[in-house]
Amino acid sequence: MSSKSEERLEDPRQILGRRGEELAVALVEASGWLVAERNYNLGGGEVDIVAERPGEVIFVEVRSVATDYLATPALTVDRRKQQFVIRGARRYLLERKRENWRVRFDIVAVTFCGEEAALEWLEDAFQPAPSGRQSQYQW
Numbered sequence: 524m525s526s527k528s529e530e531r532l533e534d535p536r537q538i539l540g541r542r543g544e545e546l547a548v549a550l551v552e553a554s555g556w557l558v559a560e561r562n563y564n565l566g567g568g569e570v571d572i573v574a575e576r577p578g579e580v581i582f583v584e585v586r587s588v589a590t591d592y593l594a595t596p597a598l599t600v601d602r603r604k605q606q607f608v609i610r611g612a613r614r615y616l617l618e619r620k621r622e623n624w625r626v627r628f629d630i631v632a633v634t635f636c637g638e639e640a641a642l643e644w645l646e647d648a649f650q651p652a653p654s655g656r657q658s659q660y661q662w
Contacts (some may be wrong), residue, residue, distance in 0.1 A: 543587025543633035571613045579625045587633040596632040605649045
């Protein structure tokens with residue numbers, strides 16, 4: 524079955540989301556990050572992109588919309604989704620023995636107008652709640 528045939532069977536939002544993720548990966552890689560994971564599965568959901576460079580790791584949520592959407596796609600990353608990504612980060616850091624690495628939570632917002640796309644990379648878009656210990660977050 525050809526790719527075009529598969530796209531006709533898929534939900535248009537899934538197609539848009541996949542296109543947005545491809546563009547976000549290219550943006551992250553062009554900025555000097557190594558994409559370590561895509562769609563990092565957490566059972567019940569996933570983190571779109573996990574990227575690393577020495578001593579640092581970023582967890583990136585990608586949100587894609589068409590131009591007829593009323594708000595920036597970044598606003599759709601609510602507190603519940605943030606907590607999900609933070610839990611996934613905790614698991615990733617423990618599995619990969621990167622507990623002491625600098626961690627950042629970013630959003631890449633992709634807005635499509637036909638075949639054209641505008642990307643907005645929001646660094647440090649959200650953070651875990653402080654745990655009460657000086658400069659430590661709840662991991």
